[in-house]
Amino acid sequence: MMKIVIAEDQGMLRGAMSTLLSMEENIEVAGQAGDGEEALRLILSLDPDLCVMDIEMPVLSGLDVAERLKAEGSRCRVVIVTTFARTGYFQRAMRAGVQGYLLKDAPVSDLAGALRTIHAGGRVISPELAYSMWEQENPLTEREQDILRHLAQGSTVGEISGALFLSPGTVRNYISEIMQKLEAKNRIDAVAIAQNKGWIET
Structure with missing residues (x-):
């Protein structure tokens, strides 16, 4: 019997997925979580074989949880189910050791088949999402990503300068370099x- 945890912040989708997977042979839904923190807590307490997770969830994202589990040496195999075919997400998922990266709109029978393959030691990636492997790598350095995160939060050059211990001129140079790399207006x-x-989290 394969024991799984489902983590999805949309209650209706989570419930439907749980009900349908429970009807599959040799699959037991041991727990459900509505956010990443709850998912991590359930995984650590229930020790499931697999966790099926959305990427964008409150508190901790699915990728945050995958990275935590990898750092702690958890045996739980992580399967990301997403609507987002984003390069940065896919690359981060692979670095976190995610064994499955699947589209949400796939039939539950396909998901169940993928879970069995992953439980047996394989890896399953939706063909549509696999194309992300050949897309452009993140061109931004860690420092440039830091600055963009601050800009996304509405920080001024002065505020970024203070937070990152850089001169305002250096921050402006970084912003100019970022805009050139991204061909941004x-x-x-x-x-x-x-x-x-x-390439930066939303």
Whole structure:
């Protein structure tokens, strides 16, 4: 019997997924979580074989949870179920050791089949999402990502300067470099491009 936890912040979808997967042979839904923190707590207490998780959830994202589980050496295999074919998300999921990366609109029978493959030690990636592997790598350095995150929060150059211990001129140079790399029209456009690609978290 395969024991799984389902983590999805949309209650109706979570309930439907749980009901349908419970009807599949040899699958037991041991727990359900509405946010990433609850998912992490359930996984650590229930020790399931797999966790089926959405990416964008409150408190902790599915990718945050996957990274925590990898750091703690958890045996739980992580399966991301998403609507987002974003390069940055996909690359981060692979670094976190995620064993499944699937589209939400796939039939439950396909999901159940993928879970069995992953439970047996395989890895399953939706073909539509696999194309992300060949898309452009994140061109932004860690420092540039930090600055973009501050810009996304509405911080001024002065505020970023103080937070990151850089001179205002250096911050402006970084912003100029970011805009060139992303071919952005302005700072707001740069933030939007990076978020859409999954290069900074929304």
